[in-house]
Amino acid sequence: MGHATPATQALTRAKLAFELHEYAYEAGQEKIGLHAAGALGVEPSRVLKTLMVEVDGKPACAVIPSDATLSMKKVAAAFGGKSAKMMEPAKAEKLTGFRTGGISPFGQKRASPVAFEQSALRYDRIILNGGKRGLMIELLPDEALSAARAEAKPLIADQ
Incomplete structure (x- = not known):
């Protein structure tokens, strides 16, 4: 599997250290x-x-986090809006240039504002999609925020 994706290229251009992990995407x-x-x-x-x-x-x-659920109310507030809804998969693919199951916050074709769930940043290292199904990127939370030009906000439903 080739590892060069728009996501990995964006991180390389930003001179950030990251580790790749592959798994069998189903x-x-x-x-x-x-x-x-x-x-x-x-x-x-x-x-x-x-x-x-x-x-x-x-x-x-x-x-x-992969085990959490979005709170649309919190998402709307995080991005300064009144209401939020999930984007249709075809629209998400066209906008980002990635296929669903492989969408990364890094290197999107048309950049959108990005927010990370603040509680997810408590780990020493986090793992996110690498821009291809079955390819994950592991890096430092602060560097992920920087690379995605993101903010840390509360985004998930209370569990």
């Missing part, structure tokens, strides 16, 4: 992040999923 998995965490043998809250949303009709990117 199409049709309902919870891709949980599947990736299991395949990599790490706790699900350390593997983050990238979700494309629309806040007041404008695109945005929410990055949350």
Whole structure:
């Protein structure tokens, strides 16, 4: 599997150190992040999923632990809007240049505002999608925020 994706290229250009992990992506998995965490043998809250949303009709990117659920109310507030909804997969793919199951907050074709769930940043290192199904990137939380030009905000539903 080739490792050069727009996501890895963006991190390389930013001169950030990252580690790649591959796993056998299985199409049709309902919870891709949980599947990736299991395949990599790490706790699900350390593997983050990238979700494309629309806040007041404008695109945005929410990055949350794979075992958590988005709170649309918190997402809207995080991006300064009144309402939020999930983006249709075809629209997310066209906007980001990535296929669903492989969307990364780094190197998107058309950059959208990005927010990371603040509680996910408590780990020494986090794991996110590398821009291709079955390819994950591990890096420092602060560097992930910097590379994605993201803010840390509360985004998940109370569990």
